[in-house]
Amino acid sequence: MNFIYELKKNLFTRRTVIIVAVIVVLSTAALVFSERYLVRDKTSRKEFYNSLTSVSGQTEWLKEEYDSIYGGMLITDAEGNTEIDSDYANAKAPYGRNNVDYLGLLREASDTAQKVETRNSNIKTVLSNPGDFAVDAYYEENNDSFADSIYLTYFIKNARFGWVTVIICVIITASLVSLEYENGMHNILMLSCEGNYKLYLRKITTGACTAIVTTVFCALWYLLIQWIMLGTGFKQLSAPLFMVEGYEMCASGMTVGGLFVRMILLSMLIAILMSFAAILLSRCIKKSVFAGIASVAVYIIGILCDVIYLTRYGRQMTAGSDDWYLISVPAFYKIYGMEKRVNPLALLDVKYYFEQPRLTHLFAGYYNAYMIPVMVTLILCFVLFSLAVREDKYGK
Numbered sequence: 194m195n196f197i198y199e200l201k202k203n204l205f206t207r208r209t210v211i212i213v214a215v216i217v218v219l220s221t222a223a224l225v226f227s228e229r230y231l232v233r234d235k236t237s238r239k240e241f242y243n244s245l246t247s248v249s250g251q252t253e254w255l256k257e258e259y260d261s262i263y264g265g266m267l268i269t270d271a272e273g274n275t276e277i278d279s280d281y282a283n284a285k286a287p288y289g290r291n292n293v294d295y296l297g298l299l300r301e302a303s304d305t306a307q308k309v310e311t312r313n314s315n316i317k318t319v320l321s322n323p324g325d326f327a328v329d330a331y332y333e334e335n336n337d338s339f340a341d342s343i344y345l346t347y348f349i350k351n352a353r354f355g356w357v358t359v360i361i362c363v364i365i366t367a368s369l370v371s372l373e374y375e376n377g378m379h380n381i382l383m384l385s386c387e388g389n390y391k392l393y394l395r396k397i398t399t400g401a402c403t404a405i406v407t408t409v410f411c412a413l414w415y416l417l418i419q420w421i422m423l424g425t426g427f428k429q430l431s432a433p434l435f436m437v438e439g440y441e442m443c444a445s446g447m448t449v450g451g452l453f454v455r456m457i458l459l460s461m462l463i464a465i466l467m468s469f470a471a472i473l474l475s476r477c478i479k480k481s482v483f484a485g486i487a488s489v490a491v492y493i494i495g496i497l498c499d500v501i502y503l504t505r506y507g508r509q510m511t512a513g514s515d516d517w518y519l520i521s522v523p524a525f526y527k528i529y530g531m532e533k534r535v536n537p538l539a540l541l542d543v544k545y546y547f548e549q550p551r552l553t554h555l556f557a558g559y560y561n562a563y564m565i566p567v568m569v570t571l572i573l574c575f576v577l578f579s580l581a582v583r584e585d586k587y588g589k
Contacts, residue, residue, distance in 0.1 A: 212364055217411070220357045221418055228347055228422050234294070235424045238341055241288040241298050245339040248306045255306065259299040262292055302339060305436070309336045312435050315442065330444040330550035340432035344423045345449055349437045351419075352453065354411040355460030355541040356496065361407050362464045363488040366400045366471040368481035370581075393476070393582040400472045404464035412457045434547070442549040452547055459540040459563070466537055466570050467492060469577035476581060495538030502529055503542070534562055537570040 245251055268278045286295035312334070319331045370393070419425040430450030434443045471488040478484040506525050519525075533545045534553050540563060545551070551562035 209365055213361055213407075213410075216357060216361055217414060220353075221414075224351055224415075224418055225422065227351055231344065231347060232422050234289070235422070237289050237294070238298065238344065239424050241302070242339055242341050244288070245302060247337045248309045248339065249337050252303070252306045252310075255299055255303045259296065259303065262286075262296050262299065266292060266296070301341075301343065305339055305342050308342065308436065308441070309338075312336055312433075312441065316445065332445045334433075334445055336433060336435075340436045341429070342436045342438065344425070345429060345432055345436050346438040348419055348423065348425050348429070349440075349449065349452065352415060352456055353541075354415040355408070355456060355463065358404075358408045358411045358460050358464050359467050359492060359538075359541065360489070361411070362400075362404045362468045363471045363492055364485055365403055365407075366468045367475050367485035367488045369396045369400060369472050370475040371479050371481045371484050390582060397469060397472055397578055397581050400468035401465050404468045405461055408457060408461040408464050412453075412460070439544060440548045443547055444550050447547065452543065455547070456543055459543065459567075462567065462570055462574075463538060463540055466574050466577070469574055469581060473577050473581045492538070495536065496541060498529055498532045498536070499539060499542040501525075534565055535569060537566050537573065540566050540570070 266278055266282050267275050269275050282293050283291045286292045288298055289295040313336055316331055316333055320333065416425070423429075427450075430448065430453065432449050434440050434447040434449055434452055437449065440447075467488070470491060471484065474487045474491075475481065475484040478487060501519070502525075505519075506522060506529070520528075529545075533539045539545070543563075546561070546563040552559040553562045553565050555565060
């Protein structure tokens with residue numbers, strides 16, 4: 194009964210609803226802005242890819258259809274000059290708004306077919322050279338189906354709901370304990386027969402529940418928005434992960450939905466960790482505002498390397514670029530790789546761990562690269578839990 198009261202007092206409040214609403218609206222607006230140009234073609238693209246059956250049976254047809262449409266758009270005048278026939282280019286096509294759109298869809302489908310063939314070839318190469326690869330992560334797949342690679346790439350690239358989840362949890366839980374100090378209830382509770390151990394236990398449990406509920410909510414909200422904007426459904430979630438840009442060498446059998454589930458679980462784990470950290474800071478600092486600031490600072494420091502990577506070093510570099518870099522690219526990537534292998538908050542950006550099989554050596558064995566930060570997270574959760582629920586001594 195006391196636990197339910199804590200949930201009502203801290204989670205289901207007007208302040209919490211306003212905070213969650215503002216952050217969710219802002220993150221949704223950023224998502225809509227990022228994908229605004231993809232929405233108008235959603236229906237035609239979905240119909241086009243649903244019409245394709247097998248790569249092996251339609252690769253040649255795609256080439257012939259592309260050549261036919263492209264050839265029909267070109268006209269040659271009496272002097273031998275070639276130009277675009279605007280009437281034909283704007284004419285109605287089987288898919289898309291006109292022949293120009295249809296031509297673009299055919300080119301994308303041909304690229305997808307090439308990606309499937311390359312994937313099958315790469316898998317055969319890996320299996321024939323087991324000494325050069327983490328061969329246990331691969332098996333012969335014989336892929337032969339199409340998927341909308343561009344929409345799948347946007348779905349995975351914009352799946353930053355874990356970052357939103359953590360910031361919501363930090364803001365909410367930073368006042369869980371300090372609230373008792375601010376309203377004078379803490380000293381009264383210390384004089385009770387039960388002391389304040391059970392109070393802290395309820396607080397930390399409330400923080401864990403807040404993290405779980407918030408993660409599930411943010412993930413489902415992201416799915417809903419992507420379904421509305423891009424039409425992402427069960428078929429798209431079951432598509433192979435190598436269709437996503439940057440994941441061409443992912444482990445065999447990985448799907449878009451499988452990676453999304455892993456994102457949810459890892460985000461939930463980190464949200465619990467940061468909730469425990471915020472509660473401990475709330476107890477030590479005893480002021481909600483300062484505890485919130487300290488918690489957000491810890492969070493920002495934890496994701497700083499990933500933010501720098503996404504905004505600067507992860508971009509495609511071209512010759513003659515005048516972009517300014519804090520340190521050299523090789524030096525940053527060395528730091529980035531080390532950080533990814535130990536930093537728990539690095540789990541919020543999963544590309545490094547799943548774009549290809551990565552192993553980390555620990556003691557006498559090799560483990561998936563994400564296992565070390567997961568173990569560090571679990572250890573930190575236990576330590577923070579123990580510190581946060583320890584009972585105060587009378588007189589303090």
